Amino acid sequence: MTDWTIVTRSLRARLFSTVTTVASVGVAVALMLVLIMMRSAGREAFERGSGNVHLLVSRDASPLVSVLNGLFYAGAPAKPLMFTEYESLKKSLPVDWAVPVQLGDSYEGKWPVLATNEDFYTKFEPAEHTPWQLAQGTWFAKNFEVVVGAQAARGTGLKLGDKIYLTHGTAGSRGAGSVHVHKEYKYTVVGILKPTGTNHDRVLFTNLPSAWIIHAHDRIEREEHKGQPEHEETEAEHANEKLVTEADLIPEDRKITNIFMRVLTRPGADVGALIPVVMEQMRRDPAFAASPLTVAGPSREIARLMDIVGNIDQILFAMAVVVMVSSGVGIMLALYNSMEQRRRQIAVLRVLGASQPRIFGLILTESAMIGIFGAIAGIGGGLLGAQVAAAVMRERLGLFIDPTLPARGLVAVALGTLALACFAGVVPAVMAYRTSVAKSLRPLV
Amino acid sequence: MTNAEPAAAHHATSALRVSNLRFAYRGADGGFTLRVHDLTLARGEQMLLSATSGGGKSTLLQLIAGLMEPDSGTIEVLGRNVHAMRGAARDRYRGAHIGMIFQTFNLLQGFTALENVLAALMFSEVPPGEHRARAAALLTSLGITRHERLVEQLSVGQQQRVAVARAVACSPAVVLADEPTASLDPENAGVAIGLIQQACREKGAALLCVSHDPAIAARFERVQKLADLGGATSPGPQEAAR
Structure with a gap:
């Protein structure tokens, strides 16, 4: 039995909440990835298509x-x-x-x-x-x-x-x-x-x-x-x-x-x-x-087109950021709501000898895990989504798009999600840190 | 103020020593002042502290466990002043030397019987490699056979045994039992106290049991009333008179 057991048990005990929160993070990550991939891939497809003219x-x-x-x-x-x-x-x-x-x-x-x-x-x-x-x-x-x-x-x-x-x-x-x-x-x-x-x-x-x-x-x-x-x-x-x-x-x-x-x-x-x-x-x-x-001049026209499209995808990118942040708020709410039910568990762990920083760490780890699972789901969904989007663009517009994201981009998105999840976990973790053992252990009547 | 070196802790003659303790509590439901002039438990000694309900019993145990701060006085467990330690050091000391049993057991829901005992060992000084075997042996000796059962699936009697196993798992110097029989009928209450006493004896732990149940008093060699030690008083005229 380790801290890890406590974290995974807790996530599993609130399976529905965990899954929906992970899904919301996943959707946000996927949206972000598709936008990033399609943006560069779309530009490349246009630049490539004019050949040596x-x-x-x-x-x-x-x-x-x-x-x-x-x-x-x-x-x-x-x-x-x-x-x-x-x-x-x-x-x-x-x-x-x-x-x-x-x-x-x-x-x-x-x-x-x-x-x-x-x-x-x-x-x-x-x-x-x-x-x-x-x-x-x-x-x-x-x-x-x-x-x-x-x-x-x-x-x-x-x-x-x-x-x-x-x-x-x-x-x-x-x-x-x-x-x-x-x-x-x-x-x-x-x-x-x-x-x-x-x-x-x-x-x-x-x-x-x-x-x-x-x-x-x-x-x-x-x-x-x-x-x-x-x-x-x-x-x-x-x-x-x-x-x-x-x-x-x-x-x-x-x-x-x-x-x-x-x-x-x-x-x-x-x-x-x-x-x-x-x-x-x-x-x-x-x-x-x-x-x-x-x-x-095809390259000049494409650059102009990309300027126009660029403004639109900045708006889309901003929207993806907002979705991302709101999924972070989702993590915070899910954990915050669970805190009420978990006061007793936290108090018991404290009685058994867990320190306040360790309790803080447990909650933050839980939040980070939601972020990591969300990032994994999102990367999977994003790669799939980009393939679908590329197929649609190929079918409808004849644009050949190769939606790949460099490994560095994937790592950046994954780390960003992790950071967001950790940040979202701070408020619930502080609540857990400050849980009063004496008050939380009163017998249930 | 005694602030013994950690090495000296294990050579202390007493498991628990409370002296000149004063703690004033003020809450929405009124307030009281808890005083304990002197309370000493030798190693392995078992004692019943009887008090009326709401008489500051739970507060005293939480003060001993270092979960609340006294206004004055000292509390030593194995010769070390609990309140001289800060933060994580005090939590670690509690995890290693103090076991607690509650009226409502306070088991970790969603965890198995074995995991509940392992959770106590997680924060103890017992080497991790021994945790599993130790927890399993303890549960078996207390009559729990299905270690992998979730605690909420166990009967009340079995949950009580898991709670006892958890309290003594780390071989504490002192076990603090807060109304351990309050939710049991007299017959089962006797059985439960017997289990707790037996487990403490086997682990060499002193037992401080607080209860307002007169039926279990016969099972203890030493019984004292909290009021005789100083007791809890409502603030007001009496407080002013002293």
């Missing part, structure tokens, strides 16, 4: 929107750019490379389709210093070939050689009437990518002419039906339609939505300083005066 050109309403649409597939970009505009920009600017990209189509309304050229997989890296890698097959070489991102492949079950149709528009795009499946054009899966741990993993990739042909088909159809009342296409009409080829494309068909750009830099040169110069040059270009371009 310096500048993102589009006609979206704002730079931030263009980054969210163009690199994180939040929605279809609003207005297109002409391929000719891309070609002239590429010529006039000091770019290392510039990759044309068209977004707006999808597979099964859920998985974004990105049409581009071979520079996309040779020059653009989804995460810096992490080039694309094929798990199976090859990149697209001909029209109507498609390469599937790792997460999309897992989610759709697509395999090499599968024939698929794409949808014009995505589930979330404006004008539901414009969403339709292009049954005329069958794509073949020629490659499956290895995971990159970025938002690009849920995307299907194809070449630009394929995307242009589908849209040209729509244009030609509209022109043929001009003046006629709108009607559902019959099977016969459908069969008679001539398939559009690359030869039928007119310049207006050659649309893109974004340009991924990397400016020329010498090794060690300050890229950050060069970007605004290029942006300014592009803005001043008279060719774009009528319909201005939106030029975004």
